[in-house]
Amino acid sequence: MISREQRTPFSEWWWTVDKLLLAAIIVLMLGGVILSLAASPPVATRIGLDPFHFFNRHVLFLLPSFIVLIAVSFLSPRQIRRSALIVFAISIALIVATLLLGPEVKGSRRWITILGLNIQASESAKPAFVVLAAWLFSESARRPEMPATSMAVTLLIMLVSLLVMEPDFGQTMLILMVWGAVFFIAGMRIVWVMGLAGLAAGGLFAAYLFVPHVAGRIKRFMNPASGDTYQVDTAMEAFSNGGWFGLGPGEGIAKRSLPDSHTDFVFAVGAEEFGIILCLALLLLFAFIVIRTLSRAYSSEDLFSRFAASGLAILFGIQAAINMAVNLQLIPAKGMTLPFISYGGSSMISLAYGVGMMLALTRLRPRVEMESIGDATAAPTYA
């Protein structure tokens, strides 16, 4: 099959890539197909489309996503940095364009149509941003004379201010959390960790005070009687309806009344039809992907690879955790998709891009090669 005798790019990839991780991702993508089949037809029917509209598009996006995933996993860390820079620049440009040209939907501008494709540019900005931040933090450790940390802060402020202008609080929160996490891993002092945590709490409190819909959601979470908790109630009902083994494919009913059954609440819909067993399997899959990547990052010698891989894993992991926690009424409702399971074309390609980078950064590399990646003059770490 793939021989070790000849060194081809593919054989090299094959022997170094984390095949378990890759397998887990592929299983997750296939799971997404099955759940899309369960969750999306009622939504499509409801808005007057062909029942399989969303499903077809889901499958349609799967192939390019997979290609992106594999292609990106071939890249070397240096190529990843460069590609991330390019992707980030394009994404920023698209977000700006969205803000200027995009249509306003439900009070925010998040989507722009290019060549007949609806694109949410903030999706692709996320993984690229994480990689860039990781790079800057690793540079700050390696080359103290560069103002890398300040650049990372600048980068954050730029992206966050654009996201707030959309406005998209979910993505903003996610970006802030992941950026903080990468900064934390990069060695930030505990004092600052506390400070940032305090700042986050303060920010949340400010949002509670000044942003009515945030306040509403938190109030409803604290006291379900204070408002309409229809979606989360229906979701919870779906879980208990399903029980351990579910009602069986197509037997679910929550999907008929949940407006976001194919995106934000796909987890609940899956639970109703396929049971809590499936949910636990999905949960284990996510946990495996995140922890596996983190453990690879843990053993990685290269600072950039370590930071970037952890950052991407955290991005992936937090997003999944928030979605599942909202479905299970553990935290206040927050629109967040479940990676690879929820419907969403541009988000799937961005996810594939991010996970592809995860695969690339967790590939086993000989120390020689790794050192040649970085600047030849790069000294061992400071301090």
Next chain:
Amino acid sequence: MSIQPNSKPKPTEPWRQRLIRGLLYGRDVDRAVKARARVGFAMLAFGAIYAVIGFRLVTIAVVGDTHSGRRAAAQDAVATARPDIVDRNGEVLATDVKTPSLFAEPRRIVDKDEAIELLTATLPDLDTGEVRDRLMSKKGFVWLKREITPLQQREIRKLGVPGVGFLRENKRVYPSGPAVSHLIGLVNIDNQGIAGIEKWLDTNGLADLHRAGFASDRLQKPVELAVDLRVEHALRDELMKAKEKYSAKAASGLVSNVRTGEIVAMVSLPDFDPNNPREAHDPDRINRLTTGVYEMGSTFKTLTLAMALDSGKANLNTLYDARGALHFGKFAIHDTHNLGRAITLTEVFTYSSNIGAARVALAQGVEAHKAFLKKVGQMDRLRTELPESAAPIVPKRWSELNTITISFGHGIAVAPLQAVMGINAMVNGGYLIPPTFLKRTEQEALEIGKRVVRKDTSDKIRYLMRLNAEIGTAKSAEVIAKGYYIGGKTGTAEKVVGGRYSKKQVLNSFTAILPADNPQFQVLVMLDEPKALPETHGFITSGWNAVPAGGKVIARIAPLLGIEPRFDLPPSDRLILAASKVTQ
């Protein structure tokens, strides 16, 4: 701020950045090692977060079904099973029938408009607006229509509307319809008793049983009542005829076992059909025997005379002045048949003399009169199994004038059932036995019975009542119900209209005992505002309407009650009085 020059490891780093770096990351730290530790920490954190989510999932799966919990709550509202109610011979008076009820779970209905359209088309008596309100609500469970027919159920099934379903409910059915209406009461849509014996069942443990979930179908023993459905039917039939004949506003009747206090039949017309609860709320259809209180009129003379006889201060031959009207202050008491002479106590009864009764009572005194009425249960609210009861209206200040009027049954209003209890005690040997709607043996009755008059007083009252049928106001009943040796007392109470006693509007009653020599049953017949007929020669007093009606009732029910007719019996003075003297 001072920077130690010799601690600067590399000259290429500007001091300001070094400061920031030191502040941010700490000085002299191996960041690679630190980073590794923190990646480890991140792994633990994620492990913890996912564990929490997993735990939540498992909890939900284990606790399972809040859905079935909700269904159980709905089940709770579903009409629960009630025991059958049977009469004393085992005839079914009330039973449960299983019927389907239509409910909806609005959240599960996909197309609500379609559902509303289809359902209202199938069940035309559903109100579209109401169905819409119910289906549009966010509730998990709403009733659409209780107790539908199997045919309707089949049709709705065929519609294939998702989110609607049927629950088997117990619907209460009363096969004898209005015959036992006031007695048995009725239930609401949830099969909870809201009146009569049905309500009594609920307050006496059935509701608790339901809450505990033990009231399942056939485990419950039927409840046996004292009522005899045959007697009930006969009584109701005769009362309906009498009510129509005399164009009375209302008619009521009661048959009571004098020795046990059991109520064998009770009818109050107009009544209602417990199968059609809407009728029951009409105020005209109250139970006049327990819920209404009335001035009983001359029937009360029985109590007055019993009091005098029992006191020992008077006997059957004691004379009372009845020559002219009895004047008291500005009031004057007259008699219908003024004899213009002194009359004996016996004549007071047979001629139903108001003046005589008043003098009898006055001779006993106000306090003794009050005490006696209290003793025979006419002053306090009478409570039976029926939740519906009314307190008697008793004068607040009781003067001699009150004693005078009350002696012949005016100025005190009691529930007729209460009067029946009092008269029972006068004829059954002197025991006051609380009436009951449940079966009771004589033994049990004696245990709870309270002696209120001596036996010979009771004998004399029986003699007086029998004499009344032989020569007094109850003669017409004796003619109709010959052979049953009845005794009786009539009552014609003038009703208060516009603050005055009316001569035209009267409440007539006839209290009969049978047989008078050894009473087993008391029959009470009451007619509210009977009208004069040609055959009554314009009279509206009790002897012309309530008494013949009572006679017909007795003629019909005596065979059912197992009383054999006896002919050629000696008159009362020989049969009753003589027997009484022998036993003494």
